[in-house]
Amino acid sequence: MDERKQAILDYVVSEYLEEDDDRTIGEDTPLITGGIVDSFSMVSLKRFLEKKYGIQIPDADASPEAFDTVNRIAALVERFKKS
Amino acid sequence: MAFATRTRESYQQELSAIREAGLFKEERFIRSPQGADIEVEFPAGAPGKKVINLCANNYLGLSSHPEVVEAARRGLDARGYGLSSVRFICGTQDIHRQLEGKLTEFLGTEDTLLFPSCMDANAGVFEAVLTDRDVMIADRLVHASIVDGMRLCKAATDTYKHSDMKHLEQKLQEHQDKQRRLIITDGVFSMDGDLARLDEIVALAEKHDAMVFVDESHASGFIGKTGRGTHEHCGVMGKIDIVTTTLGKALGGASGGCVSGRRELVELCRQRARPYLFSNTVAPVIVSGAIKVLELISGTTERRDKLEWNTKYWREGLLKIGLDIKAGDSPIVPVMLYNAKLAQDVARDLYAEGIYVVGFFFPVVAKGQARIRTQLSAAHDQSHLDRGLAAFAKVGAKYGILGLGKNEIIEKYGA
Missing domain, CATH: 3.90.1150.10 (Aspartate Aminotransferase, domain 1)
Structure with missing residues (x-):
């Protein structure tokens, strides 16, 4: 796993899993549809990405689909780093 | 025909999917x-x-209490069956304000406004008191009605891990750029039965200039030494800015709910909360029964x-x-x-x-x-x-x- 995906994964685990939650999260684990991240909590993930990678993700692009897996989130970051 | 065969079949498929799941x-x-x-x-x-x-919210056993039933019956005779109006047209009787006064006294707040249900109170309160310059920071296990109310509000949203005070403080620090911060929690969490750490939440709110909202539906009437709720149990009576609760559980179990708290916030609900403005007033029979419930539980523990x-x-x-x-x-x-x-x-x-x-x-x-x-x-x-x-x-x-x-x-x- 590359450094960016690892950083996103680490954030997801520390931000969204309770201490006694023993679920394993991988690059393709569904986060929103899998009930790990809800739509309200997604806000903090968006803020984390914007701060860490110095990007602005418009609300229209911060959709539940785009945030559903670590791989998709990494692709979104890549897109906005380029633009 | 609007409800064509294919429309009906599409709904039947949805229902089948619910059954299969x-x-x-x-x-x-x-x-x-x-x-x-x-x-x-x-x-x-x-x-x-x-x-x-063993699965009712009838915590105090008052749902069918003879004195409550009798008071409801007297209310039916004295004030009628229905009012055919929202509150602000011709749906407010003397007994509505009487019940609101009793709830204010019981909950230790400044004012109270009745809603058709606590679901409605939670659906309307956030939109009434917050704007897009504010933020709502909610415990991740709050009740579904709170989630719906937050969705209807333009303020930013964030959440903290269940009862995790360190995480909550981090969120309060992150949102210092917002005009107002509102911490949102249940008093007693309905699925786990645990209590919010309201003393610590209030301390954090004071430290980081935030308001506190508590849904006391599973607490009003029995949590705390005299049953006032989680805020009494945690020693923070008078320090909660917004309390919502229901008359549909311990407090008689019929229906109805309320927003109780700071005078200005309650008044804003009276002016703006859509479920209050656009739904019928609570029926006199329920108001009369609920007044009796509060009399019964205020006199003895x-x-x-x-x-x-x-x-x-x-x-x-x-x-x-x-x-x-x-x-x-x-x-x-x-x-x-x-x-x-x-x-x-x-x-x-x-x-x-x-x-x-x-x-x-x-x-x-x-x-x-x-x-x-x-x-x-x-x-x-x-x-x-x-x-x-x-x-x-x-x-x-x-x-x-x-x-x-x-x-x-x-x-x-x-x-």
């Missing part, structure tokens, strides 16, 4: 007033069966004390049997089974033993957290609880789960 909910017909002993018709058409009710005793007896009994329960002090006592099918099977077998409980599973609770939520009432006598414990022991033994912890139950049945 095992999420189809069926009502059970109760042929008696609410109480510790009820008569249930289930499945529909089956002969009535007398069972002990006898009922909440009995509920406390029942809760302790029930929790100790379940632990003695060897069942895995969520720790806590509230009369919501979840028996953890983790597996959805197991929860349903155990509930069905308990019903056969004359104990009425319901299995809860995803999406009502998180995946792998299936359970039977038992709820105590002051209407229960020790004999009800002993019969309940005997049934849990028998059914628990049948499924071989007595003495097993979380991992062992999951190993045996899957999560």
Whole structure:
């Protein structure tokens, strides 16, 4: 796993899993549809990405689909780093 | 024809999908007033069966209390059946303001506004008092009605891990750029039965200039030494900015709810909260019954004390049997089974033993957290609880789960 995906994964685990939650999260684990991240909590993930990678993700692009897996989130970051 | 065959078929498919996912909910017909002993018709058409009710929100046993019923009857005679109006046109009687005054006094707040339900109170309150310059920071296990209310509000949203004060403080620091911060929590969490750490939440709110919202639906009437709620239990009466609660659980169990709290916030709800503005006033019969409920529980703590005793007896009994329960002090006592099918099977077998409980599973609770939520009432006598414990022991033994912890139950049945 590359450094960016690892950083996103680490954030997801520390931000969204309770201490006694023993679920394993991988690059393709569904986060929103899998009930790990809800739509309200997604806000903090968006803020984390914007701060860490110095990007602005418009609300229209911060959709539940785009945030559903670590791989998709990494692709979104890549897109906005380029633009 | 608007409801064409293909339209009907598309809805039938949706319903089939709900059934196939095992999420189809069926009502059970109760042929008696609410109480510790009820008569249930289930499945529909089956002969009535007398069972002990261990799943009602009838915490104080007042739902069918003769004095409450009599007060409701007098209210019906004196103020009529309905008002055919929203509050601000011609739907406010003297008794509505009287009940609001009694709730204000009981909850230790500055003012109160009645809503048709606490669901409506939660749906309307955030939009009424917050703007897009503000932020709502909610515990991740708050009730669904709060989630809906937050969705209707333009303020930014964020969440903190369940009862995690460190995480909450981090969020409060992150949102210092917002005009106003509102911390949102349940007083007693409805699925786990644990209490919010309101003393710590209030301290954080004072430190980081935030307001505090608490839904006291599963607390009003019995949590705290005189039953005022979680804020009394935690020693922060008068420090909660917004309390919402229901008349549909301990406080008579009929219907209706309220927003109670800082004068200005309650007034804004009166001006702007859409469920208040656009739905009918609470019926006089319910208002009259609720006034009597508050009189009954303001005069004595006898009922909440009995509920406390029942809760302790029930929790100790379940632990003695060897069942895995969520720790806590509230009369919501979840028996953890983790597996959805197991929860349903155990509930069905308990019903056969004359104990009425319901299995809860995803999406009502998180995946792998299936359970039977038992709820105590002051209407229960020790004999009800002993019969309940005997049934849990028998059914628990049948499924071989007595003495097993979380991992062992999951190993045996899957999560």
